Amino acid sequence: MEAATRVLRVGLPSGSLQEPTFALFAKAGFTISGASRSYKPAVNDPELVVRLLRAQEISRYVEHGFLDCGLTGKDWIANNRSDVAVLAEMTFSKVSNKPTRWVIAVPEDSPIRSVKDLQGKVIATEAVELTRAFLAEHGVTAEVEFSWGATEVKVPDLVDAIVDVTETGSSLRANKLRILETIMESSPQFIANKAALQDPWKQLKVEKLVLLLQGAFAARDKVGLKMNLPEARLAALLAALPALRNPTIAHLATPDWVAVETIIDENIVREIIPQLKSLGAEGIIEYPLNKVVY
Secondary structure, three states: OOHHHOOEEEEEEOHHHHHHHHHHHHHOOOOEEOOOOOOOOEEOOOOEEEEEEOHHHHHHHHHOOOOOEEEEEHHHHHHHOOOOEEEEEOOOOOOOOOOEEEEEEEEOOOOOOOHHHHOOOEEEEOOHHHHHHHHHHOOOOOEEEEOOOOHHHHOOOOOOEEEEEEOOOHHHHHOOEEEEEEEEEEOEEEEEOOOHHHOHHHHHHHHHHHHHHHHHHHOOOEEEEEEEEEHHHHHHHHHHOOOOOOOEEEEOOOOOEEEEEEEEEHHHHHHHHHHHHHOOOEEEEEEEOOOOOO
């Protein structure tokens, strides 16, 4: 490829996943701006061209080569039956670090108690193919219709059941719905067009991008911690230190003192720092992490 045409076309999800996706890219070193005004936002890498699209569409555009790669849900890849290369999975959503779930839900007082009871019923969902495949696996034939939104309010007046995505189930409970079955769990996946990966430049660019994104993802909810302490107290401190990896130990210019550095989960820092202090650690420094690359 000529230098002037060396660009990687990346599809990113708009909507609820847009903010956490942009935050992940920022930690990986890629600042995306102008997304509020255009579906073609700017990015601080001239070799990347970013397109904001509905997550439901991204895998199709990647499969057909309109995009070289992209980030979308495992659910939409399955629903679209897209033939793409899955390069990484990163479990995050709009409110948590847990997978989302596609579930079958019915009214609380519905006589439907199992998947088999859906035989001949009407089901509304945005994930039509995903639902049909699940029913087929269970030998159930039902009418599955596409829902354009507000799916929860369609039962029981318009349909017998719905298949919808949920993180906590709170919206379903608020609409007096009962979860009958989980169809699948879904997390964002970084995918690529298989033909694009045959291009040496694009393959290398994608691999670098995925490496940095995985490093940024691995650094979520972790911090760096370093301290100094007398070497005689090192064994006791290491026994109490829940390090992600074996900590780095270095001797200081001051005789019989060492420096200790490690990575730990952020949620335990407030508990461990007083403990470290009581074990003789001094000069304790906590610092944020952008990337952790293994």
